[in-house]
Amino acid sequence: MKVALETNQLIALAMKQIEPHVVAAYPITPSTEVVQEFSQYVANGDVKTEFVPVESEHSAMSACLAASLSGARVMTATASQGLAFMWEMLHIAAASRAPIVTIVANRALSAPINIHGDHADAMGARDTGWLQLWAETAQEAYDNTIQAIKIAEDPRVRFPMLVNYDGFTTSHAVETVEILEDEQVRSFLGAAPKPKYSLLDTENPASFGVLALQDYYMEFRRAQAEAYKNVKDVVLEVAEDYAKLTGRKYGILEEYKLDDADVVLVAMNSAAGTAKETVDLLRKQGKKVGVLKIRLFRPFPVEEIRCALGNAKSVVVMDRAYTYGGPSGPLFEEIATALVNEKNKPLLGNVIAGLGGRDITMEDIEHVFDLGFKALEKGNFEPLVSWVGVRE
């Protein structure tokens, strides 16, 4: 069935179709409507979800954590300062293996206060242990939301997951999308798998959130680090099942005209669409360019990235966030790490673009590809990091 909805409304609809047991949330721009519309479904009796309107995002994630550890299917939505305010609970949710799915309409962090699209919020959560899916379009955001539940709850995974899409650019855009029937969503997901131990299981009591000092902390963390190795297989399996149901097939990455591309742009979320359009334009001029879009950012798909960038001569990584005081943007750091010991690695450069919702235009993308070609002529990116679309 086709519908034309604003992405936030569409995601609220997806949540209605999923009908989680518990949603604890505190609204924040630009994801407010997800919570607002969903709370209307609850008030109208369309879903039986226990909706907990809390006093802050910290409490939202705390309530989600307890509900999830009791074995419930749990969702919430946030952005920017809200995700930042959840920060300490994010770590606890991941280490506790609580498969909460959190919708994030990516937005810049203060200061200065800004409500628009930017990846600083989710990038700030990149070391918390949460899985992360990223979406270019409303359709991808909808499809990722449904798949995220199945990935996160899989007994081989059991990690919480962020579902990202750009604030305003995507969250407030109306697109025509293909949606599933409620029944199809529910049968695709099935019942939430029962965890081995749960907070409300009085037959099998366990201590949760325990203390582990010098003698055990490292073992707990080492075990957590290892558990991410299963995730990619499950992401692909779920994508396969979802493709059978919908005909829409997803991977870990999306490779756009990479086979013979000399210069490759790596991008995430909505800018990847602009980049693909620009590639089509530049291809008509005979330039061998391509785009690599990251769908699964956590766990970071090191092998897939090595493989996708294997033929490129020059790679420009576009970050919509910056690591202040650090060497580059966060995505660049990780791509560079993935390639550091490769024998025939491409030249690598980083651009910072679109902070605080500044448009990333096709002209910007053309300029970025130009930087990639210039690096090929000169033999290196100089400087390593360039800010694009900023007045200077």
Add this chain to the structure above:
Amino acid sequence: MNEQKWNELPEGVIVPEGGNSQDVYIVEGWRTFKPVVNLEKCTHCMTCWVMCPDNAVNVKGGKMLGFDYLACKGCGVCAEVCPVKVIEMVKEER
């Protein structure tokens, strides 16, 4: 103590059984004073058992039997709350 390796731990930050910290965390060395009960005068009211923060009061069949000195940190709550004042805090001599 048999220390588990990382791949022997249960999933998540849980301990899948109750009350096992008594075998792991021995705290008798923390004490400056230790509680000593006069069982001849004890009324077995269980107030100390309820109030002890470390589950260090040994009880069986409704009777107070004494203290688990491996688990007792010597906080003195039991002596403070005892309604008949038959628990005395005695200085540890080491």
